[in-house]
Amino acid sequence: MARRLDAALELLDRQLVDKDGRLAGKVDDLELTDPGDGLEQPRVTAILTGPDALAGRLHTRFGRWLQEVVLRLLARQGPARVPLEQVEAIGSSIELRVAAGRLDTGQGWARRLIGRLPGAGEGDAAQ
Amino acid sequence: MALSLQLATSVNYLLFVPVVGLLVWLVCWRVRFELMDNAVGLLGLALIVVAVAVWRAHPDWGAMLHSATHPVVPTTESHTAYWYFAIALLGSAMTPYEVFFFSSGAVEQRWTRSDLLVNRLNVYIGFPLGGLLALALMVAAALVLEPLGIDPSHLSQAALPTSLVLGRLGLALALLGFFACTFGASLETALSCGYSIAQYVGWQWGKFVKPAQAPRFQLAVLVSIALGVGLVLTTLDPVQLTEYAIVLSAAALPLTYLPLLIVANDPAYLGGKVNSRLSNAIASLFLVVLVLASVATIPLMIASKAGRG
Numbered sequence: 001m002a003r004r005l006d007a008a009l010e011l012l013d014r015q016l017v018d019k020d021g022r023l024a025g026k027v028d029d030l031e032l033t034d035p036g037d038g039l040e041q042p043r044v045t046a047i048l049t050g051p052d053a054l055a056g057r058l059h060t061r062f063g064r065w066l067q068e069v070v071l072r073l074l075a076r077q078g079p080a081r082v083p084l085e086q087v088e089a090i091g092s093s094i095e096l097r098v099a100a101g102r103l104d105t106g107q108g109w110a111r112r113l114i115g116r117l118p119g120a121g122e123g124d125a126a127q
Numbered sequence: 128m129a130l131s132l133q134l135a136t137s138v139n140y141l142l143f144v145p146v147v148g149l150l151v152w153l154v155c156w157r158v159r160f161e162l163m164d165n166a167v168g169l170l171g172l173a174l175i176v177v178a179v180a181v182w183r184a185h186p187d188w189g190a191m192l193h194s195a196t197h198p199v200v201p202t203t204e205s206h207t208a209y210w211y212f213a214i215a216l217l218g219s220a221m222t223p224y225e226v227f228f229f230s231s232g233a234v235e236q237r238w239t240r241s242d243l244l245v246n247r248l249n250v251y252i253g254f255p256l257g258g259l260l261a262l263a264l265m266v267a268a269a270l271v272l273e274p275l276g277i278d279p280s281h282l283s284q285a286a287l288p289t290s291l292v293l294g295r296l297g298l299a300l301a302l303l304g305f306f307a308c309t310f311g312a313s314l315e316t317a318l319s320c321g322y323s324i325a326q327y328v329g330w331q332w333g334k335f336v337k338p339a340q341a342p343r344f345q346l347a348v349l350v351s352i353a354l355g356v357g358l359v360l361t362t363l364d365p366v367q368l369t370e371y372a373i374v375l376s377a378a379a380l381p382l383t384y385l386p387l388l389i390v391a392n393d394p395a396y397l398g399g400k401v402n403s404r405l406s407n408a409i410a411s412l413f414l415v416v417l418v419l420a421s422v423a424t425i426p427l428m429i430a431s432k433a434g435r436g
Contacts, residue, residue: 117156120345
């Protein structure tokens with residue numbers, strides 16, 4: 001379903017909420033696809049998220065370097081990508097049809113660290 | 128807070144700093160938001176004792192009202208120092224991190240439309256009460272300390288008027304109040320660091336989920352407490368540090384105030400509850416005051432040698 005949006009205003013930097021209501025990062029960058037017929041304007045086909053996507057937005061040599069560093073640190077090929085078909089609703093936040101766990105944006109190491117402290121509640125029922 | 132403990136026990140505050148840091152972290156880590164918020168708030172009410180002290184000191188109310196409505200810059204102080212401290216007072220009453228704490232608290236406690244009334248009461252009764260207590264502290268200092276020639280530069284001197292007028296019980300209550308307020312402020316600032324960083328980058332945040340589910344938020348809180356403890360342990364004068372912090376936060380106020388004012392007019396966020404014209408008019412007027420204060424802060428700070436000149 002095509003819909004006209006001001007992508008910079010209504011998509012970029014908005015909060016991502018996963019299908020279970022968890023906060024899953026921000027819309028750090030957008031993937032645009034050019035239909036290639038020279039008539040239509042490029043379309044937003046996916047949301048990119050993660051520090052690497054944000055660094056890539058700087059469009060400078062420093063940004064590219066930063067993106068490279070983040071990719072190495074996270075040991076991945078590119079930013080987490082959510083195809084637009086996986087988007088449930090676009091409002092003050094962007095609701096997704098996928099689970100946050102699938103978009104690993106570098107939470108693993110913090111989780112291992114914090115999870116080790118007593119009362120982190122990995123399994124208990126308390127607050 | 129460590130200073131309040133020093134006043135109560137006469138043990139050097141630096142020994143208390145790590146203990147208090149640990150306590151702040153434990154509360155951030157384990158205590159439910161609602162309990163934390165209410166307990167600290169109620170204990171803080173002990174500061175009412177300062178207002179009682181002012182009343183029991185039988186001041187000349189008429190003369191006080193006159194001098195409050197006809198402010199003059201004292202001959203011992205320069206104009207720049209006077210205005211510098213005026214901005215410091217503004218910064219102490221309104222700090223940018225309060226916005227993060229208050230709005231995040233609303234999410235933590237799952238406020239809904241029905242909580243608007245409680246909120247209004249909070250704003251119309253709670254805020255003025257806080258202001259009144261701050262005023263009482265200042266009046267008490269002016270009534271008791273100024274004639275004695277004491278220039279309060281330490282927390283113990285802020286408690287002195289209450290203990291002189293009301294004795295030991297008054298002092299105990301004032302210390303309890305100081306402790307609650309500084310403890311509350313530590314919790315607020317530590318959590319606000321976590322809230323603002325996590326919300327900026329979109330991480331899961333909040334005490335409404337288990338710490339393991341918001342690990343980076345908890346890490347941000349922990350690191351901010353550790354940095355705070357480290358900073359105070361450098362034996363920097365904590366009162367001086369607070370003064371600089373509130374002055375600089377006054378300078379930064381328009382940066383949080385303006386976006387909030389814009390969102391308050393955006394039906395996408397607020398539906399039918401957007402600002403009325405009257406609120407916008409008052410808010411815009413206040414924005415002018417804040418911008419003026421913000422622009423004047425740094426020049427005044429330099430010109431008055433941070434209030435010493």
